[in-house]
Amino acid sequence: MSSRLVLLGSKGGPAIRPGGPWPTSSLLQIGGRTVVVDCGLGVTRGLTDAGVALKTLDLIVITHLHSDHVLELGPLIHTAWTAGLSQPVRVYGPTGTRAYWQGFLQSMAFDIEIRIVDEGRPDLRMLVEVIEFSEGEIFSENGLTLSALRVDHPPVTDCFALRFDDAEGSVVFSSDTAYFPPLADFAKGADILVHEAMLAEGVDRLVARTGNGSRLKEHLLASHSFAEQAAAIAAAAGVGRLVLHHLIPADDPEISEAHWIAAARKNWAGALTIATDGLVVKIADDSSA
Secondary structure: OOOEEEEEEOEOOOOOOOOOOOEOEEEEEEOOEEEEEEEOOOHHHHHHHOOOOHHHOOEEEOOOOOHHHHOOHHHHHHHHHHOOOOOOEEEEEOOOHHHHHHHHHHHOHHHHHHHHHHHOOOOHHHHEEEEEOOOEEEEEEOOEEEEEEEOOEOOEOOOEEEEEEEOOEEEEEOOOOOOOOHHHHHOOOOOEEEEEEEOHHHHHHHHHHHOOHHHHHHHHHHHOOEHHHHHHHHHHHOOOEEEEEEEEOOOOOOOOHHHHHHHHOOOOOOEEEEOOOOEEEEOOOOOOO
8 A cells, every 4th residue: 555645625614515625534544554534524435435445444533623524423434334344443533522422323323233233243332442632642553653733723722733654754734723833843844744724815705605704704814824824834844745725715716726826835835735625645755746
């Protein structure tokens, strides 16, 4: 299995619209592991479209509990179970992830129990281990290390950037965050920085289209990073490639890839990728798109 990053869902926020992209989720295949980072709506289809057999689901990491990052966590695991999952799955997430999983199991108790009896499936409740984490090293095993850094995403306090280090490369996910200079040290020297990004010219149109008016705009400006700021973090960190992800807005017909590139180029001259659903980025390979 060659190392790769697949951007399964590329938009920021939970809403989906006709013809638009899916909310945030990513696939990271590194060091022989298959890792799902965040589980926004559409993650299950995204994984299968990327050629991943759901019954091989191994490791899931949730950055924070906003719905566009966790809504399909339960359905993904349940669907993998119906597709033949019989090996243990570990889920790492912030405080509250275990309560989410227990609530999902309770909501699906009828279906789970009847499939165990009627179809001879293993007990899904026994297959999944949820481990809640905070800052620092989360695990290190078989050459792969995962670390977390608390970032600035008010009013959510348990929101974490993630860093995966392996002999095959290093990948950092910013998670959702306002401009946060300590992230540059956390991402220092990584092959890939996957950083959320927002375009100023799209914010007012997005707010008008979505509703909630000034309150939504206030949240966006306080809790997210502009593309120029993501680029500044990448430059300070000296990463190999910047991937703009969790795009806000991602489905504005007046905004093209060229707009994102122009914003990032104000502070970043290196390798650059603008996320789209299903896009594959090779790790430690500057020839990737």
